[in-house]
Amino acid sequence: MRYEAPSTLDQAVALLVNEPGEARVLAGGTDLLVQMRTDLIEPVLLVDIKGIAELRQIREEAGGFRIGAAVSGAELKEHPKLKAIWAGVVEAANLIGSTQIQGRATMGGNLCNGSPAADSVPALIAAGAKATVVGRKGRRDVPVEDIMLAPRKLSLAKGEVVASFLLPAKPARTGDAYLRFIPRTEMDIAVVGCGVCLSLDRKGTCSAARVSLGAVAARPLLVAPAAAALIGSKVDAAALAKLDAAARAACQPIDDKRGTKEYRIKVAGVLARRAAQIALERARTS
Numbered sequence: 001m002r003y004e005a006p007s008t009l010d011q012a013v014a015l016l017v018n019e020p021g022e023a024r025v026l027a028g029g030t031d032l033l034v035q036m037r038t039d040l041i042e043p044v045l046l047v048d049i050k051g052i053a054e055l056r057q058i059r060e061e062a063g064g065f066r067i068g069a070a071v072s073g074a075e076l077k078e079h080p081k082l083k084a085i086w087a088g089v090v091e092a093a094n095l096i097g098s099t100q101i102q103g104r105a106t107m108g109g110n111l112c113n114g115s116p117a118a119d120s121v122p123a124l125i126a127a128g129a130k131a132t133v134v135g136r137k138g139r140r141d142v143p144v145e146d147i148m149l150a151p152r153k154l155s156l157a158k159g160e161v162v163a164s165f166l167l168p169a170k171p172a173r174t175g176d177a178y179l180r181f182i183p184r185t186e187m188d189i190a191v192v193g194c195g196v197c198l199s200l201d202r203k204g205t206c207s208a209a210r211v212s213l214g215a216v217a218a219r220p221l222l223v224a225p226a227a228a229a230l231i232g233s234k235v236d237a238a239a240l241a242k243l244d245a246a247a248r249a250a251c252q253p254i255d256d257k258r259g260t261k262e263y264r265i266k267v268a269g270v271l272a273r274r275a276a277q278i279a280l281e282r283a284r285t286s
């Protein structure tokens with residue numbers, strides 16, 4: 001196996017494109033190395049992207065934030081402005097693993113590992129984040145919800161790398177939140193994850209919303225009917241009941257040792273309501 005650590009994105013793409021065998025991007029390695037150790041995958045080339053400066057930066061852009069795909073969870077948490085503005089996204093990324101994992105794990109790896117239960121993904125989707133993907137044909141911006149197609153299947157072409165995420169400018173009176181449910185108190189995979197972002201008008205009526213669910217289908221979902229349940233309401237009990245029903249209706253979960261289908265569907269509704277209430281509080285005070 002070959003290990004390369006390029007210093008530019010162009011070099012990384014060229015290495016990945018020109019390798020005829022299985023080539024993988026190495027970010028934090030917290031999924032990749034586990035899969036290699038357990039012989040799930042045997043890449044012939046690893047392209048470490050942590051030495052590429054533009055992938056390690058968090059910077060303000062177009063009123064929002066551009067976050068490099070190789071920024072770790074710990075680095076996200078240490079950015080007070082980002083944390084204050086996109087609290088749900090930073091909280092979601094910081095639910096990943098332990099302190100040790102936080103020092104390595106990236107949102108790029110969380111997305112590109114292709115797990116429907118990845119914690120940061122529903123939060124990014126709810127926030128309306130776009131992934132900037134770079135490949136041999138250049139750059140393209142892709143809504144985060146369009147990157148993962150099914151477990152371990154992405155919409156990326158050979159050699160394409162997720163370079164960064166663009167979190168948009170956050171409108172006034174907007175709040176986001178992410179909640180997950182896990183069987184243990186820490187270090188477990190979500191039974192359900194839910195991200196909500198909502199905006200209020202001057203009278204406190206919800207004027208825009210996005211709701212995303214993880215771990216309840218083959219890919220993280222953007223649930224438009226759940227958002228519609230909130231828009232035009234005061235996010236009161238009636239709207240939350242509609243949100244709960246719409247979130248449950250969107251679920252197509254599996255049965256496994258962490259929860260039955262019925263359990264996951266019920267939890268999805270509960271988490272959607274709770275995440276919406278946190279997002280509402282944040283929108284009111286933002």
Ligand SMILES: Cc1cc2nc3c(=O)[nH]c(=O)nc-3n(C[C@H](O)[C@H](O)[C@H](O)COP(=O)(O)OP(=O)(O)OC[C@H]3O[C@@H](n4cnc5c(N)ncnc54)[C@H](O)[C@@H]3O)c2cc1C
Binds near residue numbers: 108
């Ligand atoms: C103990 C432990 C606890 C964990 N807990 C959680 C948890 O609570 N929640 C959760 O969601 N996950 C959890 N994980 C999984 C893992 O830590 C996360 O998915 C993490 O975000 C992966 O990021 P990484 O940078 O380490 O990715 P890597 O392991 O480096 O890469 C993962 C995959 O994505 C590809 N890849 C990485 N970056 C890019 C890129 N920029 N462009 C294209 N492809 C790319 C790699 O080739 C690889 O296939 C845990 C893992 C461990 C070991």
